[in-house]
Amino acid sequence: MPELPEVESLAGFLREHAVGHVVARVDVLAISALKTYDPPITSLGGLTVTGVGRYGKFIDVDVDGLHLVMHLARAGWLRWREEMPVKPARPGGKNPLALRVHLDNGSGFDLTEAGTKKGLAVYVVRDPEEVPGVATLGPDPLAGAFTKETLAGIVGGRRTQIKGLLRDQKVIAGIGNAYSDEVLHVARMSPFKISSSLTEEEIEGLYEAIVGTLRDAVERARGVAAQDLKGEKKSGLRVHGRAGQPCPVCGDTVREVSFADSSLQYCPTCQTGGKPLADRRMSRLLK
Template identity: 45%
Template sequence: MPESPEVQALAENLADRLAGRVLGEVDVVEFRTVKTRTRPPSSLADAAVTDVRRLGKHVDVVFGDDHLLVSLGRHGWMRWAGEPLAATADGDSAPPTLAVFDFGDGTTLEATDAGDWVSLGLSVVDDPAEVAAVAKLGPDPADADFTRDEFDRAVRGRRKQIKAILQEQESLSGIGNAYSDEILHAAKVSPVAHAAALDTDALDRVFASTTATVRDAIAARRGIPLHELKAAKVAAMRVHGRAGLSCPVCGDTIRDFRFGSTTAEYCPTCQTGGAEL
């Protein structure tokens, strides 16, 4: 699942390449990606890109007063036509192209989705807040003005597992499964601990780890070609996806466990007092 560091790098890459460019033809290969049927992406033809920005895990391509809101979902991504393709996690062929945006001069942007079901969404709106998933986004830890008060309002006192809260876009936007694992490992907090059970010291660590992990990752991904971002993310992980390997902090074996519809990784010594979940 794309998360804020990689989506930020994607948005900045698009901004660099598309600023001032006029959209030509649009070819929607998979009609289920279009969420605003009365305003398809082709309605933006002949308009120029004025900005590209990230909103949580979404990309907002701005065409003056109009916005093409790209919701990447679980497996969505974007790539430049003609550049190397990033293989899927299982080593099979690259994910299929679901929509093509031609900006002329050989500048062609493709929207892809690697999932078994279509999670990518394309919406043309006057205001990104017209898209429900954007309207309900919580504060973003990547923002320089993100405060401890905002963090406390999202987390403190809640009878819910801290890992789930970190991934809850209405509470804190941009964080997914991978970075929540990394945040909690750095904070030395169990992923299944309820937020209400965390003392002030633990909350201090989670807050500091959340902001540092997200912001450091954004800085590290900046400037990496789009087709290399996923590999860069995987290579940077300390515990996520590392089950069976040694913890880089204490040397214990990293474990995994089922968390909802996915898995989570943690270090028993660093995070759970030696207990296996």
């Protein structure tokens, strides 16, 4: 799933390549991806792209005051084209096309989504706050207003595992499965640690890990072409997706805990005092 750093890079790419161009037309191939009907998506035609922003994992394309807001979900992606195909787009294929945006200079972008679980969502609204997922977002961890005190207020009193808290978009915006693993590895913290149990020192370390990890990832992704972002993300990860490989810090073997529809990776030496976590749903640290 694209997370804050990749979405920020995609937004920056569109900012550089799409702003100033007129939307020639929009083709919708997966009607299930379109979550709004007023204004109609056809109303974007003839309007100019004036800006591109990001809200958590949402991309916001400002088109003369109307907002094309996109969430790529688990298996969605944005593919930029310098020259759009002449032939009309057709549904189907390995990465089925959900939406195609044509610009006045012949360029544009596709939204595709692989797999059978469809979660990609597209909205056309007058204000991004009209999108339910945007309206309920927690603070952005790269915003100036996100401070150590902000994080302390978030974790205090929450008897929930820190891994789940970091992934909750209503609590902190933009962090998903991959970067929560990375943040916790940098912070040397068990993914199952209870949020309310964090000491002041641990909160400070977690704050620095959140901001530092995300800023580093954003910087690495800066200027990377959209089609290369997935590979860049994977190459920069320390523990996520690297079960069975040596930890880059201590050399211990990175381990995994699997759940019904996801998994997490961690280093026992760096994060759990050398003790492995039981690999089963609702796992607890082995005694």
